[in-house]
């Protein structure tokens with residue numbers, strides 16, 4: 608089963624994915640997380656991705672698609688939540704082709720709708736732990752001790768691509784290239800829209816209401 612989570616950077620895809628995958632036993636496939644891990648490991652893929660990620664640009668389609676193809680081992684009987692992929696029409700078409708070859712297709716697309724102003728506010732106030740990657744927000748989820756992770760005590764840092772200039776660029780890329788996927792998947796009859804501006808708990812509840820009946824029906 609394939610579920611896709613679409614939303615602007617900062618719309619809460621990462622937070623929702625963790626809750627969703629734990630609750631419904633899905634494998635979380637976040638292309639952004641994979642690139643950040645590869646970048647931290649300074650692998651060949653990470654060094655290549657850094658040229659794009661750190662400037663708010665999309666990594667080339669062939670690189671991302673090949674990477675995802677390698678992770679989608681068994682789309683027919685496995686449950687996968689795709690977070691951050693596809694990011695444009697070419698990737699959506701590549702995904703459909705890839706899934707069709709493996710006897711599968713996109714089952715559901717969950718769209719977290721959020722205004723650009725709110726996304727910008729959330730991105731620039733986001734901080735992550737340099738040790739365990741726990742996510743905080745200086746406005747909405749501040750750490751107990753300033754600049755320190757509640758979980759492991761390591762220093763909190765700002766993601767390089769969450770700086771104001773790069774965040775703005777990422778939001779423009781989202782509007783131009785990713786947002787058109789909403790219409791694409793609506794036409795395919797698999798789109799569900801949610802208000803990404805609600806509290807994380809309210810969004811998780813709404814997601815569960817959409818997904819649970821469909822899982823039960825399979």
Ligand code: AMP
Pocket residue numbers: 616638639640642659660661663664665666667671690691692693694698768777
């Ligand atoms: P995210 O954590 O999803 O916001 O992704 C962070 C960055 O990783 C993006 O700004 C892109 O540079 C890169 N990236 C993640 N997913 C993709 C994708 N599907 N296609 C191209 N680049 C991606």
